[in-house]
Amino acid sequence: MRADLERRALGYGDAERTLAVKAGAALWEAAFRGLEVTGAPMLTPQLLAHAGRMLALRREALFVLDVRAGRLHLLPAGWWNVYGRSLDPREWIYQVDLGSPSGTLTRRVAGAGVAHAVLTPARGEPWRAVPITRDAALWAAIEDALRQETRFKRAKLLGVDSGTAAPSREDLGEMLSDGGIVVLPGESTRAGLPNQVQAARIGVADIRPDPADGLVTTRVQARDELLAAMGVPRELITGATGPAAREAYRRFAALAIEPAARVLAQALSTALETGVTLSTAALMAADVPARARALKGLKDAGLSLAEAREVARI
Known part of the structure; x- marks a missing residue:
C-alpha cells in the first residue's frame, strides 16, 4: 500500500x-x-x-x-x-x-x-x-x-440566412458538445462569438481540435x-x-x-x-559486416591482427 x-x-x-x-x-x-x-x-x-x-x-x-x-x-x-x-x-x-x-x-x-x-x-x-x-x-x-x-468532438457549423437571433454562448456550447452538424442563423456571426462561428455566415465551418x-x-x-x-x-x-x-x-x-x-x-x-x-x-550479430570492414581497415592501417580484433571487438 x-x-x-x-x-x-x-x-x-x-x-x-x-x-x-x-x-x-x-x-x-x-x-x-x-x-x-x-x-x-x-x-x-x-x-x-x-x-x-x-x-x-x-x-x-x-x-x-x-x-x-x-x-x-x-x-x-x-x-x-x-x-x-x-x-x-x-x-x-x-x-x-x-x-x-x-x-x-x-x-x-x-x-x-x-x-x-x-x-x-x-x-x-x-x-x-x-x-x-x-x-x-x-x-x-x-x-x-x-x-x-x-x-473535443468534431462538429460542423452550417450557417443559414434566417434572420433569427443568435444562440447564447452557453447554448452554443451545448450544441457543439454533441458533435455532428449544428445549424445556426445568420445573426450568429455577430461580434463576441468564436471565429469559427463568424466564418459560418452563409456556408459550413469546421470545429475541430486545434x-x-x-x-x-x-x-x-x-x-x-x-x-x-x-x-x-x-x-x-x-x-x-x-x-x-x-x-x-x-x-x-x-x-x-x-x-x-x-x-x-x-x-x-x-x-x-x-x-x-x-x-x-547475439545482439551484435547484425553488426558483423561493419566490424569486418573495420578490421580490414585497421589491418591496412598497420595494426596487427590481434590489435585490430581487439579494437573492432571481434
Whole structure:
C-alpha cells in the first residue's frame, strides 16, 4: 500500500503509460530478452525482459532469491524500500512487493537474499537509483494536455440566412458538445462569438481540435530528450532506415544495453556467489559486416591482427 501511494505521488504510473516510455522500454525488453546467459540457468528470457524494463525506467532492478523444492528461483520485485544502518549491503533490509494473482505480497528480506542491480545510483545513496520516470512526468503532463484537446468532438457549423437571433454562448456550447452538424442563423456571426462561428455566415465551418503549435513542438522535444535519457536513439523510434538506423542500433546495443547487462551480471554474481555473464553477442550479430570492414581497415592501417580484433571487438 505504501509503495503504491509513493508511485502515485511521484507520477510513475502515468509516466509509464505514455507512448515514448512504452516504446523505449519495449526496446530494452527485447534487447535483454536476447542476452546470452551463463551461470544463472534460472534467469529466463521473461525475467531478462523484466530486468530490461526496470533498468530502462527505474534504472535499477531487484530479484528476490527464493528456494522451492530444492531449486533456486528469482522472483522479480515490482517495488521495494531499503532500510538499515550498516555499511554492508548484505545486512540491509529490503521491504519488497511481489506480484501474485490475488494481489501484492510484501516481504522483508535481508540484503544477502536479493540481487539488486543499480544502474545510475543517486548521489551519496548507492542503495537506490534516480528513475527516468521522474523526468517522464513532464511528458505525461504534455500528453494529458493533448488528450484534453482531442476529446473535443468534431462538429460542423452550417450557417443559414434566417434572420433569427443568435444562440447564447452557453447554448452554443451545448450544441457543439454533441458533435455532428449544428445549424445556426445568420445573426450568429455577430461580434463576441468564436471565429469559427463568424466564418459560418452563409456556408459550413469546421470545429475541430486545434492544439497550440508550441504544445506539439514541446511534445516532440520532450520525447527526444526522454529517449536520450533512456539511452535510446530517436532513429529507432522514428522509423529511420539505412546507415542511420544501423548506427543507431549499434549505439543502443553498445552504449546502453551492454553496460547495463554488466551491472546486472555483477549483481547476480554477488547474490548467487558464482560467476554470471550476460553476453550481447547475439545482439551484435547484425553488426558483423561493419566490424569486418573495420578490421580490414585497421589491418591496412598497420595494426596487427590481434590489435585490430581487439579494437573492432571481434
